[in-house]
Amino acid sequence: MSTESREGARAAKPLDDRGVLALSGVLLVVGFVVNAIQRGIWHPSGAEDDHEAIFTEYAASEAWVATHLAEFVLVLVAFAGLLVLCGALRREAPRLVMLVGGAIIVTGATWAVLQAVDGVTLKQVVDTWAAAAGPERAERFADAESVRWIEWGVQSYFRLMLGLALLLLGVAIVVSRLIPSWLGALLVIGGLLSSVIGISVGYEGLESPFQDAVGIAFQLVVLAFSVGLLVIGWKARKD
Numbered sequence: 001m002s003t004e005s006r007e008g009a010r011a012a013k014p015l016d017d018r019g020v021l022a023l024s025g026v027l028l029v030v031g032f033v034v035n036a037i038q039r040g041i042w043h044p045s046g047a048e049d050d051h052e053a054i055f056t057e058y059a060a061s062e063a064w065v066a067t068h069l070a071e072f073v074l075v076l077v078a079f080a081g082l083l084v085l086c087g088a089l090r091r092e093a094p095r096l097v098m099l100v101g102g103a104i105i106v107t108g109a110t111w112a113v114l115q116a117v118d119g120v121t122l123k124q125v126v127d128t129w130a131a132a133a134g135p136e137r138a139e140r141f142a143d144a145e146s147v148r149w150i151e152w153g154v155q156s157y158f159r160l161m162l163g164l165a166l167l168l169l170g171v172a173i174v175v176s177r178l179i180p181s182w183l184g185a186l187l188v189i190g191g192l193l194s195s196v197i198g199i200s201v202g203y204e205g206l207e208s209p210f211q212d213a214v215g216i217a218f219q220l221v222v223l224a225f226s227v228g229l230l231v232i233g234w235k236a237r238k239d
């Protein structure tokens with residue numbers, strides 16, 4: 001390869017990274033923001049740990065399976081954005097990025113299990129409970145609670161794995177210096193918040209004032225990171 005060709009290849013790398021950063025930001029914003037909107041419209045809400053009341057709402061929901069399928073796909077779109085970002089960081093922190101990629105893949109697999117339990121299995125058991133009568137109704141309610149507790153467990157470990165993935169990715173961003181370090185710091189904070197929520201779910205279930213407060217902070221951090229990455233990637237493409 002000639003000297004000019006080598007220099008041209010080196011010059012192309014930053015330009016390629018700019019496009020990758022913009023793509024990653026788009027996938028993150030679309031995945032997280034669109035999912036938040038569709039959940040707000042179609043997902044039933046209420047006291048998550050008041051099982052009789054919330055199971056009644058779930059049984060009455062005609063959009064339950066569809067909204068969880070949409071949630072499943074959109075969050076995976078956001079995870080794809082994280083993997084795309086890993087590709088841009090790989091040259092600067094190869095070993096760390098390999099760990100990040102593994103953590104994101106495990107998180108995605110855990111997410112699939114969670115959505116299968118919550119989006120399909122739980123819906124089937126609460127529908128059966130709602131249609132039951134007499135002694136069978138109590139038995140079906142116990143079945144629904146058992147599935148709910150399985151959901152607690154998978155949710156707890158999903159949050160922990162997501163926290164680990166974000167924490168490692170945040171460190172990789174700081175080490176690589178491909179994008180501003182404050183974005184990496186945001187992801188480190190987001191990872192810690194997600195991990196704390198995961199621990200809380202394991203001990204307290206799906207509802208607590210603590211989780212509500214930390215959950216809002218987590219969403220704001222992830223949104224700030226996603227929008228910040230999109231803006232930086234978009235500006236870099238124009239430079």
